[in-house]
Amino acid sequence: xxxxxxxxxxxxCTATIxxxxxxxxxxxxxxxxxxxxxxxxxxxxxxxxxAAPMAVQARSAAxxxxxxAELDLAHFxxxxxxxxxxxxxxxxxxxxxxxxxxxxxxxERAKADAEEGIVxxxxxxxxxxxxxxxxxxxxxxxxxxxxxxxxxxxxxxxxARPRPHMTNPRVKPVVRRSTTxxxxxxxxxxxxxxxxxxxxMLPEHRQALFERADDxxxxxxxxxxxxxxxxxxxxxxxxxxALALQRNxxxxxxxxxxxxxxxxxxxxxx
Numbered sequence: 001x002x003x004x005x006x007x008x009x010x011x012x013c014t015a016t017i018x019x020x021x022x023x024x025x026x027x028x029x030x031x032x033x034x035x036x037x038x039x040x041x042x043x044x045x046x047x048x049x050x051a052a053p054m055a056v057q058a059r060s061a062a063x064x065x066x067x068x069a070e071l072d073l074a075h076f077x078x079x080x081x082x083x084x085x086x087x088x089x090x091x092x093x094x095x096x097x098x099x100x101x102x103x104x105x106x107x108e109r110a111k112a113d114a115e116e117g118i119v120x121x122x123x124x125x126x127x128x129x130x131x132x133x134x135x136x137x138x139x140x141x142x143x144x145x146x147x148x149x150x151x152x153x154x155x156x157x158x159x160a161r162p163r164p165h166m167t168n169p170r171v172k173p174v175v176r177r178s179t180t181x182x183x184x185x186x187x188x189x190x191x192x193x194x195x196x197x198x199x200x201m202l203p204e205h206r207q208a209l210f211e212r213a214d215d216x217x218x219x220x221x222x223x224x225x226x227x228x229x230x231x232x233x234x235x236x237x238x239x240x241x242a243l244a245l246q247r248n249x250x251x252x253x254x255x256x257x258x259x260x261x262x263x264x265x266x267x268x269x270x
Contacts, residue, residue, distance in 0.1 A: 061142070062139065062142035062143045062145065062146040063143060063146065064143060064146040064147040064149070064150040064151075065143055065144070065147045065245055065248050065250060065251040066147050066150065066151060066241070066244055066245065066248060067150050067151070068150060068151050068154045068155075070244070071151050071240065071241065071244045072154075073151060073152065073154075073155045073184075073237055073240065074154075074155055074158055076236075076240055077155065077184065077233055077236060077237065078233070079159060080159050080161040080182075080183035080229065080230075080233075081229065083161075083162055083167045087229070088167070088227065091164070091227040091228050091229060092164055092167065092168045092171065092227070094221075094228060095164050095171050095221065095224055095227070096168075096170060096171065098221055098222060098224075099171065099172060099224055102174075102222065106222055107174050107222065107223075109215075109219060109222075110174060110175065110219040110220075110222040110223040111174060111175055111223070113187070113216050113219035113220075113223075114175045114176070114187075114219075114223070116145055116186075116187060116190045116191075117141060117142070117145050117190075117194070118131055118133075118141045118194060118198070119131065120191075120194075120216060121191075121194050121195065121198060121209065121212055121213075121216075124205060124208050124209055124212045125198065125202055125205045125208070125209070125262075125266060126265075126266060132265070133261070134261060136254075136257065136258070136261075137258045137261050137262070140254045140255070140257075140258045141194075141258075143251075143254075144193060144194065144197055144245075145190055145194075147193075147241060147245070148186065148189050148190040148193050148237075148238070148241060149186065149190075151237070151241055152184060152186050152189050152234075152237055152241075153180075153186070155181075155183070155184065155237075156180055156181030156182075156183065156184070156186070157181060158181075159181055159183045160181045161181055161182040161183035161227075161230070162182065163177070163178060163179065163180075163182045163225060163226070164182070164224060164225070164226070164227055165177060165224065165225075166179065171224050172224060173223055173224040173225045174222075174223050174224060175223045175224075175225055177225075178225060182225075182226055182227060182230045183229075183230050183233060184230055184231075184233035184234040184236070184237045185217065185220050185226045185230040185231045185233070185234030186234065187216065187217065187219070187220050187226075187234065188216075188217035188220060188226075188230070188231045188232075188233075188234025188235050188237075188238065189234040189235070189237040189238040189241065190238065191212075191213045191216035191217050191234075191238065192213045192217070192234070192235045192237075192238030192239055192242070193238040193239075193241050193242050194213070195209040195210055195212065195213035195238075196238065196239065196242040197242060197245075197255070200255070200259075201255065201258065201259040201262055201263070202262060202263070202266070202268070204268065213235075213238075217231045217234065217235060218231070220234075
């Protein structure tokens with residue numbers, strides 16, 4: 001927030017209303033208009049106070065297994081190329097070539113892959129389109145995804161690498177134009193993390209899961225929303241998170257229960 005930005009407080013709003021009330025004797029019509037505007041400010045302020053914790057609550061519905069305090073990716077990942085570097089220019093050129101060669105069916109898959117979570121990986125291990133999981137299993141996978149966000153998002157903020165379309169308007173994303181940091185790719189990280197977690201429980205599908213994770217990460221390039229190096233480092237981030245989770249007792253306990261459910265559902269021996 002800028003230093004000169006005015007944020008209405010309850011006191012300032014009350015003072016505005018009081019001043020308007022005093023002026024009522026001089027110009028009743030104008031005073032009523034000022035009171036109405038002041039009440040509108042109060043209403044918006046109160047609504048913001050109510051909405052803020054609700055938004056935070058929605059984002060934190062799933063509790064992550066780890067936090068950035070336990071795994072700081074800044075200690076393990078390299079810094080991104082600068083926007084004017086030869087590396088970034090080459091990556092933009094690659095995206096423009098990919099953009100010129102987009103095929104409708106691949107674009108549709110890239111759009112679908114904007115969604116994160118097990119739903120984009122379930123068809124790799126099952127003939128059913130969507131998983132029919134217990135609440136416990138769904139909460140487990142939600143917590144895995146929340147862990148990726150809790151650990152990757154601070155690094156995105158730290159490096160704040162601009163998205164490709166932000167540095168070159170010729171790049172035309174086919175998904176929502178995010179302006180959050182591009183480094184590393186959160187989708188590539190969550191995809192590799194999901195593949196590793198699933199492969200640990202379903203080793204029979206390990207190869208197919210990692211191929212799907214690669215394709216899922218590639219969707220971010222097809223979509224025009226990430227540079228190649230964002231995706232590469234995102235994969236590394238996902239692997240680091242997966243490794244850290246192997247030392248988390250709560251994760252291991254829940255994973256063991258979900259493993260039994262998945263293998264039973266897929267008619268695999270436990």
